[in-house]
Amino acid sequence: MTEKYNIIVIGAGHAGCEAALAASRLGLKTLLITINADSIARMPCNPAVGGIAKGQMVREMDALGGEMGWITDHAGVQFKMLNRSRGPAVWSPRAQCDKEMYSVLMTKSIQSQANLSLLQSEVSSIIVKHNKVCGVKIATGEIIDTDAAIVTTGTFLMGRIYLGKDYFVGGRFNERAATYLSKSLIDDCGLKLGRFKTTTPPRVNTNSIDYNKMTIQPGDEKPLPFSHFTEVEKWRTNLNQLPCWLTYTNPQTHKIVLDKADLSSIGIGETNSKSPRYCPAIEEKIERYPQKERHQIFVEPEGRMTNEMYLNGLFTGIPFNAQERMIHSIAGLESAKIIRFGYAIEYDYVKPLQIKKTMETKTVENLFLGGQINGTTGYEEAGVQGFMAGVNAVLKLLGKEPFILGRDEAYIGILIDDITTKGMDEPYRMFTSRAEYRLSIRSDNADLRLMDKGHSLGLISDKAYAKFELYRKTLNQMLEKETEILPTDEELNPWSAEKIKDEIDICNKYKGYIEIENKMFQKMKKSEARVIPEDFDYNLLHSISVETKQRLSQTRPSTIGQASRIPSIKPSDIAILTIYLEKMRKEKKPKAQIQND
Ligand SMILES: Cc1cc2nc3c(=O)[nH]c(=O)nc-3n(C[C@H](O)[C@H](O)[C@H](O)COP(=O)(O)OP(=O)(O)OC[C@H]3O[C@@H](n4cnc5c(N)ncnc54)[C@H](O)[C@@H]3O)c2cc1C
Known part of the structure; x- marks a missing residue:
């Protein structure tokens, strides 16, 4: 192809979409290449965004100018603030989404974005000259020139789908795997790869469920949106939330599962690849906690236009016939009709000690990686890495200072610091316990922490920033008791008087604790920041x-x-x-x- 790009993003999953939008919004000519243009930002597991610590990251990315928060607000079918019974430091927003709607809205954002082109194709190799990216080759053999590439290929690299002990090649169910790129990452880019595995539970038809035997789990009465730019009152008025439901496994379920556990795809695979410890398959949970008589199963809608219900907690790799018996042993699911069976997927990832904090590889200049390819799991973990890779690829090409967030500034900073320095031996997901300064980096203050940076980068418009500045000024004046007069909601919109009052409550509650945390942090930071020479022996x-x-x-x-x-x-x-x-x-x-x- 004759056209040359500044940046090519490979893969339109959650990382790739954020990377491509950030890069093009910052003015560089960007091409997003993906195997299937009908599956942009697809959610192959639970269509839920946010949750413990993940919700904080989505809010942070939104304050910096990312897309996920806004789309979640418009594709969400249920919104809940998790951890409400604990302190605001660990409150985490979560939304159950309509998975088709999420994908449609993200596709629209991608297709409408200036400076951004979309191409359906498979990238087979990265072209490297003098240790620098200069192009990518697509499966048809054509080469597309570029100054930088961002690889965000998720679970697709040499993907293998396991149904019990049987397997076939696939990137996700009914989607083909990427079978060439791994070799290029190894041979042309000098990267070392590993194998990880993850599972997904079965889906059943809502009409076949007896909800009388389950406990209803409604959304919040006064839900809060993810995006700082969503107009809360208008949004709440139009929001028609769907309920989720709670049921439990029982000793009979456990017996069925244990009888077939030796036929499960968990613990097998080419390399005995690891699956996430915190998101275990039901067979692993039952073996790990033999004293527990029941485990929670949340029954959650996959969207407004589908009857499919997701069985959260029933991740499994046992054979199909055993899955059916397992489901039918659970209260309310006795007659459930399975629409999709659960399965496991095993895939290549790049060991992330080989990337810098800018997400650029240490082996090849201008080659960036983001998302599940770096050994993480989760849409949010993927999205924020893609965003940071997109921003840093632009800054690198423009010869500007890199954009790196500290562990004290954002969960995004913690994630990138962790994966680039600690490495991992199982898929990495974010938790609040990974944050040293979690009293300060809360979901409610993501704007106060990061919107200046989003504006300086050029991803938050002057108009939106002016609104934020009015909110911040009013908040500070009220905290200092300099005024009691609030601007009107129209002036504050999309911020609001309600938000100011809530923020004052939280700030007052945490004031003393945050001061102690800050002092401790300053002390630690003094020695933390000490630089170790790159060639230190x-x-x-x-x-x-x-x-x-x-x-x-x-x-x-x-x-x-x-x-x-x-x-x-x-x-x-x-x-x-x-x-x-x-x-x-x-x-x-x-x-x-x-x-x-
Ligand atoms: C079966 C299954 C179960 C999962 N279970 C969980 C779970 O329990 N909890 C959890 O948090 N997460 C789970 N996930 C993971 C979650 O889906 C991912 O973390 C998230 O989607 C990763 O986003 P990503 O952007 O990195 O990659 P993906 O969303 O996988 O997107 C990758 C994109 O790259 C494209 N692509 C790949 N290779 C190429 C190529 N060579 N050329 C062009 N395009 C390419 C693909 O077509 C796709 O669009 C599961 C995923 C699967 C498949």
């Missing part, structure tokens, strides 16, 4: 173990803070490293000359 540290030296040499953390978060690195190792660096700084001698005592 860890063998110079005589008093630490060989394994620790190897781990540090392999990971190459750029700061003491990063080093301290590498699994298996002990505080005593960090103390030795800090003392050594301090000694180097004082002596200002070449490191080879410094004696380590």
